Amino acid sequence: MFDIIAVDISGRxxxxxxxxxxxxAVAASVTADHIEKINQITLRTFRSKxxxxxxxxxxxxxxxxxxxxxxxxxxxxxxxxxxKPQWLINSMFTRDFKYQESLSERRSIEIAHHASLSxxxxxxxxxxxx
Amino acid sequence: xxxxxxxKRNDPRSEDEKNELQMNELRELAGAAxxxxxxxxxxxxxxxRKYHLGRGKVxxxxxxxxxxxxxxxxxxxxLSTMQIYNISETCRCETIDKFQLIxxxxxxxxxxxxxxLQVELARLEYELPRARAVISIxxxxxxxxxxGLGGYEDSYAQDIKNxxxxxxxxxETIQKDNESLRAHRHSKGFSLASLAGYTxxxxxxxxxxxxxxxxxSKDMLFxxxxxxxxxxxxxxxxxxxxxxxxxxxxxxxxMVDAFRSTLDEIFLADVVLLVVDSSExxxxxxxxxxxxxxxxxxxxxxxxxxxxxxxxxxIIDDELQEKITGLxxxxxxxxxxxxxxxxGFEELKTKIRDLLPEWKRIELTIPLSEEGMSLVAWIYDxxxxxxxxxxxxxxxxxxxxxxxxxxxISLVNGLS
Numbered sequence: 001m002f003d004i005i006a007v008d009i010s011g012r013x014x015x016x017x018x019x020x021x022x023x024x025a026v027a028a029s030v031t032a033d034h035i036e037k038i039n040q041i042t043l044r045t046f047r048s049k050x051x052x053x054x055x056x057x058x059x060x061x062x063x064x065x066x067x068x069x070x071x072x073x074x075x076x077x078x079x080x081x082x083x084k085p086q087w088l089i090n091s092m093f094t095r096d097f098k099y100q101e102s103l104s105e106r107r108s109i110e111i112a113h114h115a116s117l118s119x120x121x122x123x124x125x126x127x128x129x130x
Numbered sequence: 131x132x133x134x135x136x137x138k139r140n141d142p143r144s145e146d147e148k149n150e151l152q153m154n155e156l157r158e159l160a161g162a163a164x165x166x167x168x169x170x171x172x173x174x175x176x177x178x179r180k181y182h183l184g185r186g187k188v189x190x191x192x193x194x195x196x197x198x199x200x201x202x203x204x205x206x207x208x209l210s211t212m213q214i215y216n217i218s219e220t221c222r223c224e225t226i227d228k229f230q231l232i233x234x235x236x237x238x239x240x241x242x243x244x245x246x247l248q249v250e251l252a253r254l255e256y257e258l259p260r261a262r263a264v265i266s267i268x269x270x271x272x273x274x275x276x277x278g279l280g281g282y283e284d285s286y287a288q289d290i291k292n293x294x295x296x297x298x299x300x301x302e303t304i305q306k307d308n309e310s311l312r313a314h315r316h317s318k319g320f321s322l323a324s325l326a327g328y329t330x331x332x333x334x335x336x337x338x339x340x341x342x343x344x345x346x347s348k349d350m351l352f353x354x355x356x357x358x359x360x361x362x363x364x365x366x367x368x369x370x371x372x373x374x375x376x377x378x379x380x381x382x383x384x385m386v387d388a389f390r391s392t393l394d395e396i397f398l399a400d401v402v403l404l405v406v407d408s409s410e411x412x413x414x415x416x417x418x419x420x421x422x423x424x425x426x427x428x429x430x431x432x433x434x435x436x437x438x439x440x441x442x443x444x445i446i447d448d449e450l451q452e453k454i455t456g457l458x459x460x461x462x463x464x465x466x467x468x469x470x471x472x473x474g475f476e477e478l479k480t481k482i483r484d485l486l487p488e489w490k491r492i493e494l495t496i497p498l499s500e501e502g503m504s505l506v507a508w509i510y511d512x513x514x515x516x517x518x519x520x521x522x523x524x525x526x527x528x529x530x531x532x533x534x535x536x537x538x539i540s541l542v543n544g545l546s
Contacts, residue, residue: 002459032462033435102460103423103430 001029001036003072006100006108007061009080010116012052016129021046023060024116027070030104038111042067043119054081058092065095073098075105134165135194135223138206139183140174151414155379156206156228158330163235168198181220182213192221204231211263229256232378244304251297254290261287308394320361321369321486326396326426327405328418329376332440336405336469337373357395364479366514366529367486372399377425379417396426401485402435403478408466409444412453419460434485437461438478443468489513489529494538496524497545505541509534 006028011021023046027039044064048056057080065074073096081089090097100106136156140149153172160167171194173187181188182205195203202224203217209227218225226234233253240246265286325333341360359372372395396402404422406415419437439461442450454464465481467474496502502524509515513530530538 032437032458032460034462101420101423103427103435106423106427 001031003027003029003039003070004105004108005065005068005070005072005074006105006112007065007074007076007080008109008112008116009052009057009060010113010120014051015124017049019046019048019051020120020123020127020129021048021052021060022116022120022123023064024112024119025061025064025068025074026108026112026115027068027072028104028108028111030102030108033103035104035107035111039070040068041112041115043115045120045123054084054089055092057081058089062094072096075100075109077109131166132164132201133168133198134160134202134204135169135171135191135198135200136160136167136204136206137171137183137191138173139177140172142174142176144174147413148417151417152206152379156204156231159228159231159235160204163231163238165202165204168200169194177207180213180216182207182209182217188217188220191217195221195223202226204228211260244301247297247301247304251294251301254294254297258287258290258294261290321367321401322372322399323362323369323401323403323482324357324372324374324396324399325403325405326374327376327403327422327438328407329378331376331405331407331418332469333376333405334373336403336438336440336467337371339469339472340475341371359395364486365483367483367489369401369482369486371403372396377422379421397430397433399433400487401482402426402430402433403438403482404435404461405438405440406461407441408439408450408453409441412456415453416457416460419457423460434463436463436465436478436481436485439464439466440469442466442473443471487531489531490535491516491527491529492535492538493525493527494542496526496542498523499545501545505538505545509538 004027006026007023009021009023011019013019023044024041025043026041028035029037029039042064044060044067046060052060061074061076074093075098078084078086078099086097086099100109136153138149138153138156149172153170157167171187171191173183175184178184183191191203200223203221203226205217205225205227207227208229209217209225214225214227233249233256236245236249236252240249325337327333337358337360341362357372357374359370362369362371374395404419406419408415410418439450439454450466454461454466458464463481463485465474465478467478496505498520506518506524506526509526509528509530512534513528515526515528517527519525
């Protein structure tokens with residue numbers, strides 16, 4: 001089994017002149033093709049006036065992940081970092097980082113995606129933004 | 131044998147190793163399609179809108195073509211209609227890209243009605259977006275002006291669409307037949323296993339060795355195009371094992387859709403045997419496993435996967451262990467076998483057996499009568515009998531699917 005932290009960010013588009021983003025981090029123990037256990041999930045919101053660049057994405061992820069009590073390699077989709085090569089992104093992180101590869105990693109990211117997307121929708125509704 | 135020149139444009143700052151791998155794959159694909167590679171050309175640069183390569187490089191290619199007179203120029207990179215037109219105009223030679231090459235292979239290998247339809251559908255899907263462009267390029271000079279050939283262009287595209295709909299309908303009917311066959315097999319107590327993996331990993335050889343059959347297997351890409359299914363007994367359980375088409379890197383999704391029915395065999399299985407050529411380098415295996423995970427990602431849900439490290443007769447033990455450990459996060463349930471020598475088959479079968487849907491074990495007492503005996507015969511057919519005792523009654527200890535057990539119980543109740 002491997003410990004990973006799957007991360008996904010929702011809301012990287014402009015709504016009402018600002019970006020309201022929700023980052024979800026899922027700490028999970030996985031084997032190659034199955035998620036064995038979800039250990040913890042954390043969510044953080046971020047607001048910004050400008051579109052997120054790579055540095056700010058790294059910062060958002062690091063902030064969210066720091067709230068977890070579990071360790072593991074951070075896993076994201078390549079698209080989250082504008083498909084930049086892994087070695088480049090790797091050097092910006094203080095922790096282990098990689099792009100999604102195995103079935104279980106993809107599945108964990110899917111969970112992170114659902115969590116961040118639905119909390120963002122809820123947030124927009126509460127704040128009466130949309 | 132037809133002669134071809136291979137061309138590849140490498141992205142700036144891309145890894146050499148990856149480029150070499152892709153070129154190698156193109157060579158093998160060309161070989162599989164029956165081409166003899168007489169020359170190769172690569173260039174590292176960003177794509178050019180008009181020629182894909184740089185203008186100078188295309189002119190260099192034209193000189194080589196004039197000199198060697200190949201039948202075709204084959205590009206690794208996907209080309210737009212305009213680029214194909216411009217390159218063939220400059221080189222005076224038919225130009226195709228990797229996808230057309232794959233289509234060509236599929237077209238020559240397709241033997242049954244169903245596979246011919248699938249190839250035709252894939253070809254039309256490739257052609258549709260290009261249809262308008264092709265017509266307007268070909269008739270450029272004849273354009274009488276303002277209204278142009280609008281009507282004709284539309285009717286050509288419409289014609290393709292109509293043909294696609296017709297083929298789809300026909301395929302759907304065939305698909306239904308296959309589905310009912312599969313459901314029938316499932317209900318007869320067979321579990322389904324299928325062989326998946328990168329093309330040329332040795333799936334067909336493994337298949338042959340497991341079921342002792344003679345399915346065509348060659349050292350060539352896409353030798354298997356149609357799934358072949360045979361039954362196999364694994365520790366008392368009957369399973370149907372299917373040999374399928376191999377995966378390949380960046381196979382366009384429309385092509386995967388067109389060959390869906392082949393891949394369906396994988397997605398509807400109880401166990402998937404993911405075959406890997408362990409004699410390749412660590413990095414190559416990793417990349418190929420990634421392609422497999424990528425291809426299976428959308429459809430595969432709760433299916434168990436066994437990773438079969440094949441061709442272990444070609445490498446030493448330490449190297450194999452290193453690869454298995456290093457790739458553990460991509461290779462679930464690893465088993466090492468050699469399809470050639472038969473090494474590791476027992477372990478593989480045990481692993482398959484462990485992952486098959488569970489059967490229940492039960493003890494039944496059946497009256498010793500004619501009906502009772504026929505019930506025993508039926509249980510022998512449908513399940514695995516562990517022990518049987520004939521006294522005044524028959525005590526039978528057997529293992530079977532839920533359905534079979536329930537039926538047996540109700541039959542016994544009926545008898546007594």
